[in-house]
Amino acid sequence: MNDIMRPATEWELKSMMAALAERGVPVEILGAGSKRGVGRPVGAPVALTTGAMRGISLYEPAELVMSARAGTPLAQIEVELAARGQMLPFEPIDLGPALGGDAGVQTIGAVFAANLSGARRIAAGAARDYLLGVRGVNGRAEIFKSGGRVMKNVTGFDVARGLAGSWGTLAVLSEVTFKVLPLPDDVATLVYPDLTDDLAIELMSASLGQPYEVSGTVHLTPALAARLRHKGLAGETRSLTAIRLENFTRSISYRKEKLKDLLSAYGAPLELDLEASLAFWGEMRQLSFFPPNGTHLWRVSTTPSVAASLVAAVRRHMRLEAFYDWSGGLVWLETPASADAGSADVRRAVATHGGHATLIRADEAVRRAVEVFQPLVPAVDRITRGLKAAFDPMNLLNPGRMYATM
Template sequence: MTPKTEDELSEIIKAARDPLQIRGGGTRGGAGTGALLETGGLSGISLYEPGALTLVAGAGTPLAEIDTALARENQRLAFEPLDHRTLLGSSGEPTLGGVAATNASGPRRIQVGAARDFMLGVRFVDGAGNIVKNGGRVMKNVTGYDLVKLMAGSWGQLGVMTEVSLKVLPVPEMIATLLINGLNETRAVAAMSRALGSPFEITGAAHAPRGVDGHPVTMLRIEGFETQITYRAGELKKLLAEFGDIAVETDQDRVAAGWAWVRDVALMKDKPGDVWRFSVKPSDGPKLAAALGAEDILLDWGGGLVWARMPEGTDARTKMGDIAGHGTLVRMSDGSRGRIPRLHPEPAPVAKLTDGLRARFDPRGLFNLAPVPA
């Protein structure tokens, strides 16, 4: 089923008697199980006002189409959405709805926020076939449910998105990466924390024990006008001098490729095993990395986001011990499928709220199933 309009989608859902699997571009797998419902027909940019930094597009709009339109005006999606195709080895085309439904956000989240923070409004069809609109084209508070925030990261479990309104931002004149080699996880997080606590506006802070060349590398990103970059890079080198020699990369193609490598977790591409994504306090990142004993580790968000490639069938959550946070099984091998929950179990009070929301927006249980493992 591939509806072309919101009304067609509404009629399909009203007529449904069994669960539906919602799929956009197919790069992350689908949400739910059952008959396949594709949103690719709900495509196209309906409004783009560069001066107002606002874009409105159908949920099935390919992300590449949006990036191209924004690039013509020297603008971008500042939250830097993760492209799951690299990590999952999937095909298809990332769509705006998929980005919104998974709250896909990259390394720049530490400075500008997540995808949900740039979503101004959504339109969706709920489990009863009702067309629902929330938010608008400007940032403002709303009364009642903040459905924009609820839909972001919901994996289609509350309804099928048809349209998303977004705030966009200009592309900076220059982007640079500061590179520190040879640090262990504890020293790397200390360096990243010091940089992030400085006034020099770090927009990316990541560490890989095995970088592209196989050696430990810590990466710090700064963005702005060229004169600003020169000054801030110099000050950061003085601030972080105790952590070793610091190189500054300003070739824009190399800088972009390096952060795409971090964003898309390319370190773990085409390697066996399960891939986990943990969100913890940055100061707990090194402790979790040591506890996991993973075959590959990547720390992003200053140490607060831990990517780990684990042996097939390992429930990595059991290794968290007393570390507060949550873990998501992002890439699942056949040996883990059906045995290990993909999503982190919710505390009882949160689960009660979640069940209430699902009963309100999906009373017939068409969508409220855990995402299908990719």
């Protein structure tokens, strides 16, 4: 285990980074450490965690704005929001259970640093779309601020959104400001059993094409459905395709019946009420049906229309299970343990069908041997290297985590 530095304030963070920069010492950046196993292993003798930088620094429910220090647990944020009938609309996923850790420990800074979004992203947008502003310290040990408390506050390069998805390789976030939205009054879910992958994608895409405000669409293969702990679905041996509706109770009742009529060709769905829906989508959010059982886990972003054929192309080379989110725009692949995590076959399928793939779970030796994040095309590589040079010219922050030479 590396020596761990634990700044409690932004000035402590700046001072620690200045000492590291002066000596040219690389550092691994952590929040709660729940996603430490994602990416290439970081070759750094020191780790720095923002876990002590906690607390909600601003919350204006009427303005739908919150600011929090980067190390504030996401669970604390969501409890505070729920008490005021509000939520994070992008529904951040929790990788903890899939990586062998606990659920509910990730920090709000890490959520934005990794740009983590859940099932509602297809309707509401990504995490970065709700990030209004950030404070942080870069690799030069400089404190910086970007953005503010409203959406239209940026001229030039949007630094806040540029940092989202950088996985701690450009800066250490100390505070984030973000937009929130009201919680829906009611939730209902239609679950269609026993559809093939291509029919499921057809159903999900058709539901999103209707004017009924569908806020989530997922499809689980039979083996994954059998792993559900959900009280009403546990032990299910068929594939499951779920469609979520959220709004006022009266509105949901009307839209649910209209949607069932339009989708009647796909069979009669099971119906989940509010409590059952919350439990089901909670499992989807935690990916708890992907336990760390010696397999590898890939996250593939593609076009829904080609998702089933992409999965079929990989399946020709290995046994796998697939979970489709965003109507197939996001596919999680559980592949057997191997020396390269099936990297050649996954990336070949992605190159043929379009999209990009990230290896989320694999042994450290595998993550050292293969490209974990999607290889960059030359134009994007130049931009990425330019950003790295501007924010972290000595390559001190999470060196090699995303790409071996950065």
